[in-house]
Structures are given as C-alpha cells and as structure tokens.
Amino acid sequence: MASADPAHRYRLAVDVGGTFTDVVVADDRGRGLTGIKVPTTPHDRAAGAIEGLHAAAAAAGIGLDSIVEVVHGSTTGTNALIERSGAKVGFLTTAGFRDMLEIGRVQRPMEGLYDFTVDRPPPLVPRHRCLEAVERIDAEGRIVTPLDEASVLAAADVFAGQEVEAVAICFLFAHLNPAHEDRAAEILAGHLPGVPIALSNRMSPEYREYERASTAAMNAYLTPVMDSYLGTLEARIAEAAPAARLSVIQANGGSTSVGVAREKAVTTVNSGPCGGVVAAALYGRRHGRSRMVSVDMGGTSFDIGLIEDGRSRVTTEGDFQGLPVKIPIVDLHIIGAGGGSIAWIDPGGALNVGPHSAGAVPGPACYGQGGAEATVTDANLVLGRLNPDNFNAGRMALDFAASERAVGALAEKMGASLEEAALGVVRVVNANMTRGIATVTIQRGIDVRDFSLVSFGGAGGAHAVALAEELSMAEAIVPPMPGTFSAVGLLATEMRHDYVTATGGIVAEEADIAGLEKAFQDMEQQGQDLLAAQGFPAERIRLTRLADLKVVGQTYELLLPLPGRGPVTEAGIAALVRDFGALYRERYAFFFEGEPIEIVNLRLSAEGLNPPVEFPESAGRGASPAAAQRGSR
Structure with missing residues (x-):
C-alpha cells in the first residue's frame, strides 16, 4: 500500500492456520488492503499472530497505535478437539440419563458405512465423570420432580475430588424451563469456585437432548483452553497496539467480542475457514456470481464452502470432529489436503496423499527446516509449477534440491521417474479434493456445472483449473490476494x-x-x-x-x-x-x-455492520492472460 494517511484508523485481521499465519490490514473504510504471511508458531500461536501484526503494519506503512481493531480467526479450539487436549470436564444430567453422551444416537458415522474399523469418536467426558441429579421437567416445561439439591451437592463433592476443570449441565427439557439447570449451576459455582460451568439452556436452548448435551460438553471442554489463549493474545495485542480491541470470528461467519468468545468457546471452532467463504460470497456478489464453490487450499487443509444466492449456507446441525453441535455454523466441509500434505505408499503399494501434513514445523522438504517427506508443495516445485525464488511474494526461497531428494525417494518406492512420482502426487491430491467438492454438491443433488469455482489459499491457484475441469464447472476464479483471502474475509465479517x-x-x-x-x-x-x-x-x-x-x-x-x-x-x-x-x-x-x-x-x-471491504484489482487483469505472465520455466 502507498504511504498511509496518519488521520486514518486501521483494522487488522489475523488468520492463524496450520502452516502460515495470514495478516491483512485495511483502513477503517475498508480500503487499501495489504496482506502478508508469516510462519505459524505451533508452540505459541499468539507469538506468530503478534509477529504478523508487526509485519503487516510495517508493510502497510502504518503505526501500531493507529490500529483500532484486530479481528482474529483461530484454529486453537479445533486443534484442542483434534488432539484431545481440552479441559478435564464433569457432566451433570437428569437421573437415569448418565449414559447420554455414550449412547448418542446409536448411529455409526457415514465414513464407517463400509469400513468396520471406523467408529464414533469417544465422548469428551468419560463415564466416571458423568453424574446425575434427581429432577425432572416434562415436554411441556412443567416440573414433575423438583430439583433435589442434595444430589447436586453430592455431585459437586465428587467433581471436586476428581479435580475437574469445567462442568457441563444438561437436564431434560431445560430448553423449555431452565430453572433446574440455573439452580444447579448456582450450587456448583458455590462449591467449585473458579470452575467454568456450561449450561445447555444457554449454549443451545433447543430440543434434542443429546445434541444439546454434546454442545454444552464441548463448550466446557474448550472454555479453559480458549480463555487462556485469548487472554494471552489480548494482553500481547494491548501491549503492541494499545488502541486495538480484539474481536474473534465465530463458526457462524460473524465476529464477536473476546468476552463472548470466552463464554461461548464452542462457537470459535472452525472459525478461521469461515473467513474464506465470507470473502468468496462478497467477491461473487460484486462480480455477478451468485452460485459458487469456495475452496481454500492452505498448507494443512482444504476447506470447501457452498455459496447459493450470493450467500454462504448456514446450518444449525453440524459436527466438530465427529461430535454433534447445535449452534449456527457456516456449512463447511474440511479435508486433509494442502500444500503440506504428505505423500505415502500404503501396504498395497498404492500412492496416497494426506491427511497428515508436514505443518509449519518442519514443513515441506523445500522449506529447508528438516522436512524429508515428499509433500504436495515439493511435487509442484519439482514439476516447475512454483518459482523457488519468488515463493510467498519473494519472502521465502525454496530448496529445489531438497524437494528432488524427497520426491526422488518416493519415486524409488513407486518404481517411477521423478516427474512421474511428482505428477502422481498432484493427481492424487486433486482426486481427493474433487471428491470433497462432490460431497457438498453432487451428493446433495446439486449440479456443480452451474457453479463457479473460487480457489484461494497459498496452494489454491496451482490446482484451480484442474479441479474445475474435472468437475466440468462453469469457470475457475483466483481472486485478488489469494494467499491471504481468508484473512480479507475476516475483515468483511459483521x-x-x-x-x-x-x-x-x-x-x-x-x-x-x-x-x-x-x-x-x-x-x-x-x-x-x-x-x-x-x-x-x-x-x-x-x-x-x-x-x-x-x-x-x-x-x-x-x-x-x-x-x-x-x-x-x-x-x-x-x-x-x-x-x-x-x-x-x-x-x-x-x-x-x-x-x-x-x-x-x-x-x-x-x-x-462493519465498513465494506474494497478488493484491489488483480495485476494483469483483462481478457488476455499474457498481461499477467510473470515469466516462464
């Protein structure tokens, strides 16, 4: 961006991904977008966010004291679910329903339809920390059995002995009459000082007790994690940019205050990818496209969103890591396919790519950080599809020889040439992504040929045309600032x-x-x-x-x-x-x-409503691709 106007105030978006942290800054009228990528710091994600804040402000030519808001999309909650590194939770429910989380809906996951090795994920709360309170409210919201407070006190003593870090409460029909849940929370709070308590009637005041219980349990599981992370990040932002308030993206595609995000931690899961869908829908509306499939191919994952009538689809029935949640969430389908996805040979000799990723550390072999396994980025580099001297806008130099060694080792196992192995990696990951797109379109009876493909993320542009051609889609669009497009969407959220x-x-x-x-x-x-x-x-x-x-x-x-x-x-x-x-x-x-x-x-x-974001014009934009050509290899 040209020299900044000192009279302007600025908003900044930070999207922390598995491999890179993307940061975008714009003035308070949504103009003058400047984007930058810095490596994610897995050991301390807040550190990478602050590094990105400094780098983006320097690139935009603005002072940190002129930043009035930092909008943050995070994978912290998602990672806690994947790694099962959340809080030690106790669960209190109506007498007779202790096994609610274990029994669920007695359904196997769709992925296990023909695979007997696939099963439902275990609940976030083991059975020995699921306790009962004597009470009952009927389907009309009337009290049938008054709350036995002694049973709640007994549960509090057990939870204290188990040293639980959070408690979830779900009573039958509490969405119609929350009196018993509210009173039980008061009793537990008095005997478990400082322990956060998630009430199902506040997390998801709807019928279906299992989904309501799962949502409350997940919120309790994530609250200490998100409270610690957001507290650290908020303090560091206050130190670096004293005038900036911290806003957090939610799974519904909107932002909220850091205080609400701490209270409703479950709403922050999968929040980062929502920015890309929001940005794609906005870009489509401004360019006359109302039906699009948005795909964000980063270093770790491939995030697929469906846009109809110019808006992203929001559902109230979803799941995170196989566990149901009953909150409004952007309808996203996420698979393990990114630039860092690792290629491997299975026992039958077939080539596979993903879902495991090299991540930010060590990253693909070509990053020169000790990675030795062949990844999608390495394959694209060997095929000449990436410029080793201009990666990440010239901020990173790629080690071509390291990619050759990694892909060469894979080629030897396959009995193929270097180029054949690299092309095989690209074709396999493209097939995985094509199936992912079909999941949210063709398998739902939607004719994908009527849709435009909007492809972004650090690796999205390299695969956009192949995906659109395979699915016979109307067109492939790579928007401006594709590498940081999801962060642009964070600024565009309301x-x-x-x-x-x-x-x-x-x-x-x-x-x-x-x-x-x-x-x-x-x-x-x-x-x-x-x-x-x-x-x-x-x-x-x-x-x-x-x-x-x-x-x-x-x-x-x-x-x-x-x-x-x-x-x-x-x-x-x-x-x-x-x-x-x-x-x-x-x-x-x-x-x-x-x-x-x-x-x-x-x-x-x-x-x-936040200020609308103005997208920059793409360099070389026009009918002929010749104007956009940067070179040849």
Whole structure:
C-alpha cells in the first residue's frame, strides 16, 4: 500500500492456520488492503499472530497505535478437539440419563458405512465423570420432580475430588424451563469456585437432548483452553497496539467480542475457514456470481464452502470432529489436503496423499527446516509449477534440491521417474479434493456445472483449473490476494450474535401470533443491547428473523427467513409455510401437501455492520492472460 494517511484508523485481521499465519490490514473504510504471511508458531500461536501484526503494519506503512481493531480467526479450539487436549470436564444430567453422551444416537458415522474399523469418536467426558441429579421437567416445561439439591451437592463433592476443570449441565427439557439447570449451576459455582460451568439452556436452548448435551460438553471442554489463549493474545495485542480491541470470528461467519468468545468457546471452532467463504460470497456478489464453490487450499487443509444466492449456507446441525453441535455454523466441509500434505505408499503399494501434513514445523522438504517427506508443495516445485525464488511474494526461497531428494525417494518406492512420482502426487491430491467438492454438491443433488469455482489459499491457484475441469464447472476464479483471502474475509465479517427460542412444537395454523411476536421482540432487544454495548449505533444494526419448520411427525426441520419485515401476522405465517413447502420440494423433489406444519424454533440473527471491504484489482487483469505472465520455466 502507498504511504498511509496518519488521520486514518486501521483494522487488522489475523488468520492463524496450520502452516502460515495470514495478516491483512485495511483502513477503517475498508480500503487499501495489504496482506502478508508469516510462519505459524505451533508452540505459541499468539507469538506468530503478534509477529504478523508487526509485519503487516510495517508493510502497510502504518503505526501500531493507529490500529483500532484486530479481528482474529483461530484454529486453537479445533486443534484442542483434534488432539484431545481440552479441559478435564464433569457432566451433570437428569437421573437415569448418565449414559447420554455414550449412547448418542446409536448411529455409526457415514465414513464407517463400509469400513468396520471406523467408529464414533469417544465422548469428551468419560463415564466416571458423568453424574446425575434427581429432577425432572416434562415436554411441556412443567416440573414433575423438583430439583433435589442434595444430589447436586453430592455431585459437586465428587467433581471436586476428581479435580475437574469445567462442568457441563444438561437436564431434560431445560430448553423449555431452565430453572433446574440455573439452580444447579448456582450450587456448583458455590462449591467449585473458579470452575467454568456450561449450561445447555444457554449454549443451545433447543430440543434434542443429546445434541444439546454434546454442545454444552464441548463448550466446557474448550472454555479453559480458549480463555487462556485469548487472554494471552489480548494482553500481547494491548501491549503492541494499545488502541486495538480484539474481536474473534465465530463458526457462524460473524465476529464477536473476546468476552463472548470466552463464554461461548464452542462457537470459535472452525472459525478461521469461515473467513474464506465470507470473502468468496462478497467477491461473487460484486462480480455477478451468485452460485459458487469456495475452496481454500492452505498448507494443512482444504476447506470447501457452498455459496447459493450470493450467500454462504448456514446450518444449525453440524459436527466438530465427529461430535454433534447445535449452534449456527457456516456449512463447511474440511479435508486433509494442502500444500503440506504428505505423500505415502500404503501396504498395497498404492500412492496416497494426506491427511497428515508436514505443518509449519518442519514443513515441506523445500522449506529447508528438516522436512524429508515428499509433500504436495515439493511435487509442484519439482514439476516447475512454483518459482523457488519468488515463493510467498519473494519472502521465502525454496530448496529445489531438497524437494528432488524427497520426491526422488518416493519415486524409488513407486518404481517411477521423478516427474512421474511428482505428477502422481498432484493427481492424487486433486482426486481427493474433487471428491470433497462432490460431497457438498453432487451428493446433495446439486449440479456443480452451474457453479463457479473460487480457489484461494497459498496452494489454491496451482490446482484451480484442474479441479474445475474435472468437475466440468462453469469457470475457475483466483481472486485478488489469494494467499491471504481468508484473512480479507475476516475483515468483511459483521459482528454477529444468534438467538433461539424453542416453541415446544406448535402447529403453524394454531400459532399464537402475539406470543411469536413477543418472543422475537425479546430476542431483538437482547441483540440490540449487546451490539450497542459493543459500539454499534442503531443505524448499523441489522436484525433478521428466522424460523425452523418441519412436517408434523417428521424428525428434522428446515431453516427459513421470515418473509417481509415488520410484526408477525397470520398472513406472514401463511407465507412462511408456503416458503417451507417450496424449499422442501426443492430439497427432496416432493412435498406432503395438506399436512400440518410445525414451527419448532424461532431464531434471530443480530448483526453489527462493519465498513465494506474494497478488493484491489488483480495485476494483469483483462481478457488476455499474457498481461499477467510473470515469466516462464
């Protein structure tokens, strides 16, 4: 960027990945984007983030004291789940339901459909730390058995003896009547000082007790981890850039304050990849593309997002590392395929690539940090697809000879030439990524030929055309600043808070219109108050009403926005039911005409609007690729 205007204030985004930490800075009007990549520091991810902050400010020519906000996307929560390095959690539930987390839905994962070695991941809380409280609330929210406080005190004594670091509470039907959960939390807090407590009625106030319990348990598991990490990062940012506040990206594609992120740690899982989908959707809307598949190929993973009608899809039914969560999350499919993915030969002699990655340390062999195994980056370098003298905008020099040695060793095992082995690695990883894209499109009945492929990330541009051709997609797009595109998306996100009110299951035709309107108004007031406290004036607050509907007697619901604006009316509910029928028919090719429709949940999305981001023009942009050519090899 040209010399910075000292009168401007600046916002900065930090996206910590498995291999690189991407940092982007823009002024407070979303202009003058400058991006930079620095190596991730796995031993202390906050250190890499601060290093990136200094490097980006220097590249942009701005002072650290002019930075007013740092927007952060992190893999810390995700890594804690992968590595099972979270807190020691105790779980308290209704008497008779101690095995809730163990039993789950009695379903095997789809990956294990034909593979008997695949099983459900073990719960985050082992059975000996799952305890019971005597109480019962029925499906109407009425108290059947009052809370036996002595049973809660007994559980507190056991948890204290087990030295638990966090507690999750999930009672039956607490989403309809939270009184027992709230009182149990008060008792536990008095006997377990300093131990964070996650309540299911606050994490996910919806029906389905297993998913609600899993969400609360995951939040308790991650709270001490995220509290420590965010506390360290916040302190270091305050030292480096005293005027900057820290915001944290959530899995719903919006940001939140560091205080809310500490309280709802589960919402930060998979938050980093959300930035790429947000940026791709924004870029598409500005260039007349409403149907796109976004793919972010970094050093460790390949993150796939689906964009329809110019918006990323948000679902309320997802999972993290095979464990269900019941919160709004951007619909992402993530596989282990990146520039650092390691190539290997299985016992049958077949070539495989990933999911294991060389990561930031030691990294691919060509990084010169001691890596010896062949990776996708090494294969691309051997094939001449990477410039060893201009990697990471010239900030890193690649060791071509090291790549030759690593790929050569693989070639010897394969009985192939150096180039054949390198090309095999690229073809295998492309096949893995193609299958990943098909999972979110073709397998859902979506014709991928109608979609544009938007490919970014440090390794995305090298594979974009091959992927689009294999799937017969409309076009392949490599956007501006592809290496730091996800970080650009972090700057483009809005501050967002989601609220949900369970109705207990009411038939749409019999709905209490005034009651629905009051529920929406209560949620709107909560959202407005929180956003106002975070510095957003009324004119920069956007409220969106949504609802979950299903056919009476069926198990799963569909999420829809309420049609029109203004108060809930009978005509509006009738229109909502018609929209549900149209969406149901679109998804499943038929609809149960005349069947009663149930309103399951009311939802509200409250957003604080940030300045829009202006994308730079790509160098050499135009009809002819000749203008963009940098050289030949």
